[in-house]
Amino acid sequence: MTATAEQLDIAPLSTEEAGSQYLTFTVAGETYGVDILRVQEIRGWEPVTRIPNAHDCVRGVLNLRGAIVPVYDLRLMLELDWVDYSAETVVVIIKVRQRDSEKHVGVIVDAVSDVINENDIEISSSPSFGEHIKTEFIASLATARAGAMVMLLDADRLPIAGANSSDEDHQADE
Amino acid sequence: MSIDMAQFHQVFFEESFEGLDIMESGLLDMDPGAVDSEQINAIFRAAHSIKGGAGTFGFADISGFTHTMETLLDEMRDGRREITTDAVDVLLKSVDVLRDMLTAAQDGGEVDQANVDTQSAELKRVLDSRPGQEAPAAVSDGESETVSEATSAPVIGWHVVFRPHAHLMRTGNDPLRLLKEFRDLGDTSVSCDIGGIPEFHEYEPEDACLSWDIHLHEAVDKYQVQEIFDWVEDDCDLAIMEIHDESAPAEATPAASEAPSPAPAPAAESKPDLKLADPPPERRAGVDRRKPSKPAANTSAGSIRVDVPKIDSLINMVGELVITQSMLSMLGEDFDMQDVPKLLEGLAQLERHTRELQESVMQVRMMPISFTFSRFPRLVRDLSSKLNKKIELKMIGESTEVDKTVIEKIGDPLVHLVRNSLDHGIELPEVRAAAGKPETGTVVLNAYHKGGNIVIEIKDDGKGLDGDFLFNKAVSKGLLKEDDVLTQQQKYELIFMAGFSTAEQISDVSGRGVGMDVVRKNINELGGSIEIESELGVGTSIVIRLPLTLAILDGQVVRVGDETYIVPLVSIIESIQVRPEMINLVGGKGEAFKLRDEYLPIVRMHEVFDVSAEHVEELTEGLLVIVEAEGRKCGLFVDDLLGQHQVVIKSLEENYGNVEGVSGATILGDGSVALILDITGVIRLSGARQDDFRLPRSA
Numbered sequence: 001m002t003a004t005a006e007q008l009d010i011a012p013l014s015t016e017e018a019g020s021q022y023l024t025f026t027v028a029g030e031t032y033g034v035d036i037l038r039v040q041e042i043r044g045w046e047p048v049t050r051i052p053n054a055h056d057c058v059r060g061v062l063n064l065r066g067a068i069v070p071v072y073d074l075r076l077m078l079e080l081d082w083v084d085y086s087a088e089t090v091v092v093i094i095k096v097r098q099r100d101s102e103k104h105v106g107v108i109v110d111a112v113s114d115v116i117n118e119n120d121i122e123i124s125s126s127p128s129f130g131e132h133i134k135t136e137f138i139a140s141l142a143t144a145r146a147g148a149m150v151m152l153l154d155a156d157r158l159p160i161a162g163a164n165s166s167d168e169d170h171q172a173d174e
Numbered sequence: 175m176s177i178d179m180a181q182f183h184q185v186f187f188e189e190s191f192e193g194l195d196i197m198e199s200g201l202l203d204m205d206p207g208a209v210d211s212e213q214i215n216a217i218f219r220a221a222h223s224i225k226g227g228a229g230t231f232g233f234a235d236i237s238g239f240t241h242t243m244e245t246l247l248d249e250m251r252d253g254r255r256e257i258t259t260d261a262v263d264v265l266l267k268s269v270d271v272l273r274d275m276l277t278a279a280q281d282g283g284e285v286d287q288a289n290v291d292t293q294s295a296e297l298k299r300v301l302d303s304r305p306g307q308e309a310p311a312a313v314s315d316g317e318s319e320t321v322s323e324a325t326s327a328p329v330i331g332w333h334v335v336f337r338p339h340a341h342l343m344r345t346g347n348d349p350l351r352l353l354k355e356f357r358d359l360g361d362t363s364v365s366c367d368i369g370g371i372p373e374f375h376e377y378e379p380e381d382a383c384l385s386w387d388i389h390l391h392e393a394v395d396k397y398q399v400q401e402i403f404d405w406v407e408d409d410c411d412l413a414i415m416e417i418h419d420e421s422a423p424a425e426a427t428p429a430a431s432e433a434p435s436p437a438p439a440p441a442a443e444s445k446p447d448l449k450l451a452d453p454p455p456e457r458r459a460g461v462d463r464r465k466p467s468k469p470a471a472n473t474s475a476g477s478i479r480v481d482v483p484k485i486d487s488l489i490n491m492v493g494e495l496v497i498t499q500s501m502l503s504m505l506g507e508d509f510d511m512q513d514v515p516k517l518l519e520g521l522a523q524l525e526r527h528t529r530e531l532q533e534s535v536m537q538v539r540m541m542p543i544s545f546t547f548s549r550f551p552r553l554v555r556d557l558s559s560k561l562n563k564k565i566e567l568k569m570i571g572e573s574t575e576v577d578k579t580v581i582e583k584i585g586d587p588l589v590h591l592v593r594n595s596l597d598h599g600i601e602l603p604e605v606r607a608a609a610g611k612p613e614t615g616t617v618v619l620n621a622y623h624k625g626g627n628i629v630i631e632i633k634d635d636g637k638g639l640d641g642d643f644l645f646n647k648a649v650s651k652g653l654l655k656e657d658d659v660l661t662q663q664q665k666y667e668l669i670f671m672a673g674f675s676t677a678e679q680i681s682d683v684s685g686r687g688v689g690m691d692v693v694r695k696n697i698n699e700l701g702g703s704i705e706i707e708s709e710l711g712v713g714t715s716i717v718i719r720l721p722l723t724l725a726i727l728d729g730q731v732v733r734v735g736d737e738t739y740i741v742p743l744v745s746i747i748e749s750i751q752v753r754p755e756m757i758n759l760v761g762g763k764g765e766a767f768k769l770r771d772e773y774l775p776i777v778r779m780h781e782v783f784d785v786s787a788e789h790v791e792e793l794t795e796g797l798l799v800i801v802e803a804e805g806r807k808c809g810l811f812v813d814d815l816l817g818q819h820q821v822v823i824k825s826l827e828e829n830y831g832n833v834e835g836v837s838g839a840t841i842l843g844d845g846s847v848a849l850i851l852d853i854t855g856v857i858r859l860s861g862a863r864q865d866d867f868r869l870p871r872s873a
Contacts, residue, residue: 049847050737051833052783053859061830061839061847068839068847070830103829159830 020118024150025092025109028080031150032109033116033142038155040093040104042112045085062106064093071106072158077137083110096155105159120145123152186227187280188477191273193220195548198269201262202551211251218247224272226405230351236275239290242297243268248397249301264300266552268293331392331417332399337370337385338410344380347406353386355402360392389417478578480538488538491531498523536725539579543621543630544572546585550592550619557596564603564614565596571621576628580720583700584630587693591632591716592617594690599636599714609711611635627702627744628722633715639708641665666706667805670694698804698854701727701742701837727823729840729850731816732799734779735789739812740821740840740850747800747807749815752793765793767809769800777860778811782835789813803853810856819843823850835859 022033048060048071057076061068071091075082088111096103121142139154200217204210221244228237243265249255271293278285334356338349356362370383377383390399399414406412502520505513547569558565576584600606600615607613620631641662648654648668660668669690697704702720721727721744729740730749756767757776765776776798780789790796790813798809821840826833826849837852 047846049839049849051830051849052785052836053834061826063841063845063847066824066841068824068826068829068841105829 022116022118022121022150022152023092023112024114024116025090025112027074027078027110031113031144031148032074032153033150034092034094034153034155036115038095040095043091043093043106044087045089045091045108059108062091064104064106067104069093069104069106070159071108073108075108075110077158094155094158096159098156098159103159107158116144116150121150183231183280186231187276190224190227190276193224194269194273194276196220198266198552199548201266201269202555204257204262214247214251214257218244218251221247222401222404224276233275233279235285235290236272236279239268239272239275239294242294242301243272246297246301252397261300264293264296268297329393329416329418332388332390332394332396333415333417334388334390334399335385335413335415336388336403336410337412338382338406340378340381340383342382342406342409345406345409347409349382349384349386352402352406353388356388356390359390359394359398359402362391363389391417478538478541484534484537488531488534491527491534495524495527495531498527532726536577537575539577539725540575540722541578541581542573543576543581543628544569545581546588547572547619547621549585549589553589553592554596554617557593561596562602563596563600565600566614566616568616568618569620570618574621574623574628576621576720577722577725580628580700580722583696584718584720587696587718588619588630588632590690590693591718592619595632595634595636595714595716599634599638601637605637623722624719627719630718630720631715632718633713635713638710638712638714639666639669639706640710644668663706663805666708669706670704694804701744703804725823726820727840727850728818729821730799730818731842731848732779732797732810732812733814733816734783734812735785735787737783737785737787738816738842738848739779739783740819740848741799741801741810742837742850742853743818745801745803745853747802749797749799750809752798752809754794757793767793767798769809772807774800775808775860776811777808777856779856780811780813782856782860801853803857806857808857808860810851810853821848821850 021036023036023039024031024033026032043062046062048062050060051058051070057073059071059073061070063069073082085108089108090112091106091108092112093104093106096105121144123140123142125140137154137157139152142150142152144150197217197220200213200220204213204217221240225237225240225244228234228240246255246261246265250257250261255261271290275285275290277283336349336352342349353362353364356364365387367385367387370385371377372383396414396416400407403410403412498520502517502524505517505520509517550569551567554565554567595617600617601609601611603613606615616635618631618633620633622629641660642665645654645660645665645668648671649656653668653671654660670693671691694704697718697720700720702718704719705717706714707717708714727740728743730743730746732739732741750769752767756769758766758768758773760766760775765778766773767776768774776793779785793811796811796813797815798811799815800807800809819842821842823838824840826836826839833849835852835855835858836849837855838850839847840850842848
């Protein structure tokens with residue numbers, strides 16, 4: 001996976017402007033956040049159309065007012081255990097920029113929780129956890145006023161982390 | 175009044191490129207010796223528009239260059255110069271140079287100045303080549319100062335009375351610019367009549383209320399004077415009078431006042447149309463639908479010219495739709511069960527109008543294939559002289575309409591195929607004569623509609639393909655084994671393999687062995703197919719089938735487990751239910767079945783796409799959809815057929831990426847997404863090797 005990200009040669013993290021807000025949501029009890037300006041909309045979970053032979057964390061595609069948008073499961077991207085989707089499960093549609101083009105992707109999270117101001121949190125850089133824990137799309141860690149930790153996601157890296165269909169499958173066929 | 179001229183540049187470039195196309199095709203049709211004045215006029219007008227536009231927008235080098243061309247064309251137009259092959263060739267090359275210059279100006283790139291200089295010198299050489307011509311020497315700085323032979327009395331100058339109509343400036347013309355042009359012609363004295371200026375409280379700053387008396391003390395041709403007013407003759411009162419040597423202006427002949435132009439002037443005035451020059455007549459029917467281009471506009475996005483009738487029918491259709499909609503909403507406000515028939519009727523109407531509207535909108539994107547074909551006369555002309563072959567190009571069905579995207583993408587593959595026909599197909603005149611064929615070879619380009627597809631045929635009467643030669647070639651290149659058995663058709667298809675070139679001598683025309691595989695790939699990407707028919711010694715015919723549009727597809731909806739997929743109807747041959755005795759196991763694993771007299775591999779869709787939900791396992795309980803792609807057939811095993819729909823193709827790549835075996839997605843009636851199968855990809859995914867013959871990976 002890491003190799004894929006390097007191959008795609010993506011521009012370095014964009015620095016968030018001062019005074020921005022973050023939408024936070026929970027996955028497996030932890031709080032994650034993403035720049036609110038990147039959030040297009042939040043939808044309740046509805047079954048999606050599976051993409052054959054795609055990576056597990058790609059749940060499928062949905063119809064966003066005529067556009068075909070892929071949906072990634074953040075739990076699976078973080079290699080957490082699978083849980084059944086509930087009434088609280090939502091899909092956050094996020095705008096990501098990749099090589100001059102803007103894409104939309106959906107990210108399945110357990111529940112949305114809050115909107116926080118940047119002034120209310122203290123951002124520190126993301127520590128490295130070594131190879132076995134996926135951190136490539138976590139831009140930084142932040143501490144909220146209440147003392148809870150919020151992991152801020154780098155939206156632009158989400159689709160790369162949930163890389164497109166695994167190439168190995170059909171290369172074997174050739 | 176300052177206008178940001180840059181916003182019109184895009185329009186200027188588009189018009190200029192169109193003008194160049196007109197010039198090019200006109201020049202190609204021009205028969206040395208026989209002058210068709212209308213044709214030469216069309217070329218001249220195109221050159222003139224480019225020159226004018228370039229001058230207005232400050233592309234001095236372009237206008238200067240075009241001016242020289244125009245001078246030459248003008249002499250041809252007036253019959254003062256014979257049309258020679260040499261002159262036409264030089265003009266054609268100049269068109270190329272001009273195109274380079276325009277492209278460079280558009281992209282802000284560098285012009286190959288040496289090339290431009292050579293070509294200008296060449297043009298001047300042609301201009302000077304006529305000793306009978308009087309003083310064409312001063313080409314570089316202005317007009318050729320030919321004395322008009324038309325009038326008997328010596329004319330020493332011109333007296334022009336120019337009274338612009340009030341709206342002149344709103345048409346984008348500037349009187350000052352016109353007056354400046356006079357100065358270029360020679361010694362000019364101008365007096366201005368300010369009597370037309372109204373009282374201050376009535377004054378409209380955008381009105382032209384001045385008029386001018388212009389005395390040009392130079393014996394130029396009348397057309398040169400008229401030319402200055404070409405763009406404004408409908409928007410002013412104009413009198414051009416000769417000044418004779420006797421200094422007796424009494425017998426002045428009012429000439430071009432109120433030129434009899436059929437243009438509907440009042441209608442044109444009301445539109446804030448910024449057209450700089452009259453479009454050539456053949457384009458009058460078109461209406462401009464271009465937006466003012468943004469500075470960073472992607473040039474490839476371009477614009478479409480749409481015929482007014484098409485727009486009209488769209489507007490009608492929308493009107494109908496609005497009426498139906500209001501009828502339905504009225505019905506809904508106070509709905510009663512008695513109204514059900516009305517409701518159904520209304521819905522039926524809505525459906526009909528929606529469909530018609532959809533068709534009309536599609537029509538807007540349709541363009542005649544002549545946009546692609548128009549480049550071939552030039553190509554054939556250039557190549558045949560390079561190859562020393564005599565070749566005649568026939569084009570049939572140029573008005574066949576195709577989607578704009580198809581037009582854009584089919585161009586290069588077609589060029590390649592035509593080149594191949596010229597280079598490999600048509601023989602040298604001596605060879606042809608020896609074979610008892612006419613010396614002049616014929617290449618026919620034919621486009622027509624057939625069953626929802628557009629078919630393009632490239633047919634030549636050349637030497638045809640030699641299947642055995644191709645086969646041996648492939649063997650010698652290590653692409654095939656000697657004991658492979660191929661049908662004649664399969665041997666022909668060898669030319670589509672990568673790294674396969676039969677040209678004994680590699681020329682710059684063809685023979686590098688890259689191309690035919692790319693041609694096939696491009697055509698497949700458009701959802702089309704390519705076939706070869708050939709007979710040794712008689713000729714080759716290449717048939718390309720393309721979908722009419724890339725936006726909509728006829729699809730068969732199939733079910734696999736709990737998932738639905740769309741199979742493009744064009745790929746489907748038939749759908750059958752197999753009986754146990756039809757099924758064979760090849761090598762204990764690969765499943766095949768016998769359909770009439772051929773064995774086809776079975777591709778289990780649930781395996782290929784790894785469907786986990788409950789699905790039909792037993793071949794006899796599901797259905798086999800027999801599909802064909804790239805000349806290979808197979809049976810797709812699905813659970814059920816659900817129905818046929820026209821589906822709108824949506825891109826998966828826009829937000830996601832390419833998926834093997836899937837060409838796109840669509841949205842079904844219930845709002846859910848269904849994937850459209852790419853049959854070639856599915857076959858590749860399945861690794862179906864049971865084909866009797868399979869080309870080594872070419873796609």
